[in-house]
Amino acid sequence: MKIVIMAGGKGSRLWPRSVEDRPKQFLALTSEETMLQLTYRRLARIVPPQQIYVVTAELYRALVLEQLPELDDARLILEPVQRDTGPCAALSALHFLRLDDDETLVMMPSDQHIPNILALYEAFCKAETIAEASSAIVTLGIVPVRPETNYGYILTSGDKRPEGARRVVSFIEKPDRETALQLVAKPDVFWNSGIIVWRPSTIAEAMEKHQPALWGALTEAGRNLERVYASLPKISVDYAVLEKADNLFTLPFRYEWEDMGSWASLERIREEDADSNGNILHGAVHAFESSRNIIFSEGRKTIVIGAEELIIVSTAEGVLICHKSMEQKLKSIVQHVEKQGGGVG
Template identity: 80%
Template structure:
């Protein structure tokens, strides 16, 4: 199987650390290596490096080459502009179909924390076998560790399965906490990991069936479909295909997993670094009578007094002060400020 790392997003939920010029996948958030580098290093442990590709926006192509100098330029699939995961997946499929290559693809986000790489390989191998033998789409479903409002959920059949994968019956968009508490009590519900395993021809068939205009615009571009890319709609692969497909299965994944798309997720991964008062700090930070904060100070001394349960982030791009309970509003508010010409990101 080939693995395509998706590395084209903006990462607005980690503003102001993650900004448009250098979003989260190109940042060192959990170690000295960036998320993209960590993802690549993990994957080369389970598949040959020649089988690993990166799909990214033209804006970030130079960053990919800078951070992964060992990656051949021919392994970088370039989106002319950012158009969400639906067009991204379609362009990736076309990249291989133009070369008469229909080997199974794993489409994987670049910013996930999956420390048990051998368990991941086992799950992907099961998914590969299913995707290879039929025109099925296989996802990895994460067994929920807690009620979570930042992730979408996958509901599956309790009886209909194939080779260890459960038939998906429906998707649930990011729920409120009350709904999330109910969801995690069900035995057939999983977090949507965003990891998808399928053949390029399956992607093409699904696009033709569910997004014919999008696919026609790309495929009609001949050997240079990228010229049509800017006119494509911004649509996620979930909306474009997965929520409409009737040949969708999920393999339960019961190991540690985090989508490092928010300050809360970063806190969970770095919780062992917390001080005696539960503060997780980065930079020159002095905290007095303050507890359970995330404090990130870049390039300047920071003093925090009498603050609890806050996210405080200071970078050259801006200053964020946010109560942890209000973090779900961060992405939409950053986008609102951008639209108002506020210069965020």
């Protein structure tokens, strides 16, 4: 199999540390290596490096090659502009099909924390078997461990298929807490990891069936790819094809997993680093009579007094002060400020 690391997102939910010029996948969030570097190095332990590809926006080409100097141009797939994961998947499939290569692809985000790489490889192999045997689409479904409102959920039929996969019934977008509590109590519901295993020809068939205008424009773009790609809709692969597909399965994954897409996720990964009052501190930070805060200060001394359950982030790009309970609104508010010309990111 080949693995395609998707590394083109903006990472607005980690503003102001993650900004458009250097989003979260290019930042060192959980160790001294960036998320992209960590993902690549882990994958290189389970498949030959020449089987690992990166798809990203032209905007980030230099950053990718700077952080992964071992990555040659043949393993770098470039989107002219950012158009979400739907067009990204279509472009990746077209890249391999034009090389007459229909080997199974694992498409996965660049910013996930999955420490048990051997368990991940085992899951990939099972998914590959299913994808090759029946031209199916296989997602990895994470067995939920808490009522999470920042993740999407996958509802399955419960009847087990070969390799333990389950047929997908529906997708559930980020729920409110009450709904999340109900979902995690059900044995056939999983978090949507965003990891998909399928063949390029399967992607092509799904796109041709469910997104004919997008697929047609892309396949006929020729030398006009930049102009055509910019005209494609911004649509996730879930909305584009997965939610419409009738050959979609989820393979349960029961090991530690975290989507590093929010300050809360960073807190969970670094909970062992918390001080005696439960504060996660980074930089020249001094917290007094404060508890359960996430405080990140880049390049300046910061004093926090009497704060509880806050996210406080100070970088050259801006300052964020947000109650943890309101973090889910951060992405939409950042987008709103950008549209208003506020200069965020």
